Amino acid sequence: MSTTVRRRTGAPYLFLAPALVLFGLFLAAPIVYAGYLSLRRVRVSGLGLGSGSRTEIWAGLENYTRSLTDPEFLPSVLRVGAYGLIVVPCMLGLALILALLLDAGRTRVGTFARTAIFLPYAVPAVIASLLWGFLYLPRVSPIVDVLDRVGITAPDALSSSWVLYAVANIAIWGGTGFNMIVLYTALRAIPTELFEAARIDGAGDIQIALRVKIPIIAPSLVMTTLFSLIATLQVFAEPMTLRPLSNTISTTWTPLMKVYRDAFVRNDIYAAAATSVIIALATFVISYGFLKLVGSRAFSQEN
Amino acid sequence: MKKIPLLAGALVAALLMTSACSSGDDSDSTADPNEKVALTYWSWAPNMDKVVAAWNAAHPNIQVTVNKQDGGDPAVAKLLTAIKAGSGAPDIMQAEYQKIPTLVSADALADIAKEAGDLKAKFPEGAWAAVTLGSEAVYGVPQDSGPMMFYYRSDVFDKLKIKAPATWDEYADAARTIHKADAKQYLGTFSSNDPGWFAGLSQQAGASWWGVNGDSWSVAIDDATTQKVAGYWGGLVQEGVIDNKPMYTPEWNAALNDGTQVGWLSAVWGPGVLEGNAASTKGKWKVAQLPQWDAAAPATGNWGGSATSVTSQSKHKAQAAEFVKWLNSDPAAIKLLAGTANVYPASVDSAAALTEPPAFFSNQPDFYAVAAEASKITKPFTYGPNVNVAYSSYNDAFGKAAESKKAAEFAGALATMQQATLDDLKNTGFKVAG
Incomplete structure (x- = not known):
């Protein structure tokens, strides 16, 4: 009797164990370690040459103050903010329009178009950035060549006034397909009776889209927006790949690039850990804030 | 489950370590x-x-x-x-x-x-x-x-009747002549991507960015010598006779190959890069010593x-x-x-x-004689413990300066580098003089 009871109480934990162990080893432990590192620093004595001249000591919140007061930190945050203001609305707007068009058509052309629009999502960001990098550099860009032939001088995409758009363009190109598929799938799940009812009431395609479809897929829109916001805060691969091609992308162009530079170029993992913690907290606050802001409205549709 | 191979691995490693230590200990030197x-x-x-x-x-x-x-x-x-x-x-x-x-x-x-x-x-x-x-x-x-040397397209130089520049003044003149003859052509570019290249040019002028005094370090990136070099390049970029785009980009490769970049301040390993990037220009390049600040006392740097x-x-x-x-x-x-x-x-x-010239320079039998001479006149240069910090600061500061095309910004970039390098040394706890 007692053994079966014990087995019954133990069983859930047994099933949970693999997930908990993996979570602990590969998520919780690194986060705790990063938190620990962010409070440490290295102290060098004298010339710092030879063994034993380096010791690790407690640093308190020094890494955090250094990170936050770094003159490059705030500009990189603002830059990512501006980048997000371009990417999120453009990408989701485009994805929504394309999803609605595909849903309205439902033809064989639609199947092809859907795959074609989705395909860039399968291209890794680094490869996409290299591809676009070639298209941006005037001497190797076929786009510039074509524009030149019809008498238009293309602006230098990587000059300081255009570089933000150039990077945003890569993200939009790569991300629209995924968001379009998510929204399209949500649209397909809507029962057709609703459209028929609307049509009988005299609604046109545009009105059906605005008054029936969009409100119903609002939860999906919230989710894609949230994912896009998080991706924006973590923008890294595109500017990192384009950096050596231009003068205009610095090594601290985005906060994550600063983390990379501190950790792997300056060998200062302590400052990098502190900045990572700040970014993680900011991501949490923004995601949570966004959900609070729209959550009640978006999900009330479901009840 | 994972623990067993790990443990076994640790045991094997420990055994290896003990056997290695017992036989190959440094102190008794009887390996x-x-x-x-x-x-x-x-x-x-x-x-x-x-x-x-x-x-x-x-x-x-x-x-x-x-x-x-x-x-x-x-x-x-x-x-x-x-x-x-x-x-x-x-x-x-x-x-x-x-x-x-x-x-x-x-x-x-x-x-x-x-x-x-x-x-x-x-x-x-x-x-x-x-x-x-x-x-x-x-x-x-x-x-x-x-050792750094100067590579140039001898066919372009011959056509414009100019000689390989012996001094930096002549280099500036050659840059003007070339850019004037064809507005698309440049004798070179100022690359914000290659701190080692700029360090080599500063080394030639006599700079040494770090120094050791007793048990403290000194940093001299923003000294008069390097300022002279930065000012020179800032002037040429502002004038527009030298390009301001980084090296080692698809753009630059294409420019070398199609004859838009007709010179390259590089080092002895340059032929390999030229061969890879500008294969169609084989036989048109020549190499000479770097242009000099003081022709009477030739010098070069290392890249x-x-x-x-x-x-x-x-x-x-x-x-x-x-x-x-x-x-x-x-x-x-x-x-x-x-x-x-x-x-x-x-x-x-x-x-x-090294008796034969590199294949890409088969037209210049004395290639390695030039290189040997360059190697002899290389100036001393001391690197510090945070070259990485100085170099990444170079990327950012000179990237901005090159983009602005203003000579004044080049001097400012050096000050930024100096500050970033000093701050980092002090922050880490190195003893710093001055």
């Missing part, structure tokens, strides 16, 4: 000559495995395996991570000269002064100073050096070049040092380095191994 050891060697030089094959054939007891690396920066990042982790570092490591202070400061390199013996006379003074950091210790053996070091994690220091010595000073090895790995050996005996 068993018949002990078989396997060494790993991180290098990014092409065909290094073929050079090493010659060693392996002659030394059955010391087998070296080459682990090809992507390049100097990623290899150092990996090594520092391995050192911090306490395991995973190779026995032998190719290390660029400017990285050695950083690596020594991270306790990544072993001092092989005892094993190296009397190698000093076999290398130019500058290269030897780079591996000893001016101390009694020896942190590696110089492998290759990169690139590396040493071979034994890491502090190696359990077979003596054997590793023996290999490193052979690789960089044995005449047969030097011949292989020059001929197979395509590097310019640092050894003073390298002239014997």
